[in-house]
Amino acid sequence: MLFEPVTAEFSFLDDGNELVGDFVRPPWPGPYPAVVFVEGSGPGGRDQGSWQTRLAAAGFASLAYDKPGSGASTGDWTRQTMTDRADETVAAVxxxxxxxxxxxxxxxxxxGSQGGWVAHLAAAADDGIAAVVTVSGPGVSVRIQEEYRLRHQxxxxGFSDTDIQQALLLLRDQIRRVRSGDDPARVHVAQAHWHGASWYPMLAGTTPESIAFIAGIADYDPAPALAALRCPLLAIFGADDLLVPVEASVRA
Structure with missing residues (x-):
């Protein structure tokens, strides 16, 4: 490799958790402009492929860290709300x-993806954040994005219309029941008949923990955070995206 950035482990505290990641910087003296990565859905992690090296080559330092309860970080990301994730992002910044x-x-x-919602919210809360870049960051609510994703993905x-409608019913049932106070574990058991369906793993909620998480964030609407942004925003989309409603997000 002709260019070799400098990488060091870096940690910070938020809500009683220690979040651990990699701080990657150019090999020349600073100070540097910097980027904090905001992970999408799932457990995530500090590995951002070639992004960190490319940013370092362009003169930027960056921090990517393990989500709570994954990698070396303590906590439990499945218990977080969007606001929790935004607060954590501000703490990282x-x-x-x-x-x-x-x-x-x-x-x-x-x-990226769900991290786009979180980045909007964090930047709206902290006017010291210099800029936001989102990659396939939805401009619609979580529920609308998830229904779009199931229909198109x-x-x-190759799944049938019947399969798609059943998947949508399960998603809506999960959200409705958990939000009405039902235990996510009971909801998971109640849907056991569908656990063996070949499309079931493509649901966002396939365990009690992930059902609780998707139900907890389903009604999040990014419109207020987008309206409150005062820093530059670069929103990058792919026209043929199956996961995010691009036209609606661009309008937002």
């Missing part, structure tokens, strides 16, 4: 800003 080798007024966010995988 403030920890990065505190470093002597970072330009404190030049820390931005890169959020399942169809692309």
């Amino acid at each position: 403030r920890a990065v800003r505190s470093r002597a080798d970072v330009l404190s007024g030049a820390v931005a966010l890169i959020g 399942l169809a692309a995988e």
Whole structure:
């Protein structure tokens, strides 16, 4: 490799959890502008492929960290709300800003997929965040995005209209029952008849923990956070995206 960035483990605290990741910087002296990565759905992790090296080559430091309860981080990401995730992101930004080798007024966010919602919300809450870049970050509510994803992703995988409608029913049932106070474990058991369906693993909620998580964030609407943003926003989409309603998100 002609270019080799410098990588060091870096940790910060949020809500009683220690979040651990990699701080990657150019091999020349700082201070540097910096980026904090905001993970999408699932357990996530600090590995961002070639992004960190490419950013370092362009002169940026970056922080990518393990979500609560994954990798070396403590906590449990499945218990987080969108606001919890945004608060955690702000804590990460403030920890990065505190470093002597970072330009404190030049820390931005890169959020992918669900991380796009979180990045909007974090930047709306902290006007010191310099900019936001989202990659396939939805501009619609979680419920609308998930229903769009099931319709288009399942169809692309060759599932029938009947399969798609059943998957949508299960998603709506999960959200309705958990939000009305039902135990996610009971909801999971009640849907046991469908656990063996070939499309079932493509649901967002396939365990009690993930059912609780998707139900907890389903009604999140990014419109207020988008309206409150005062920093530059670059929103990147792919026209043929099966997971995110691109036209509606671009309008938002």
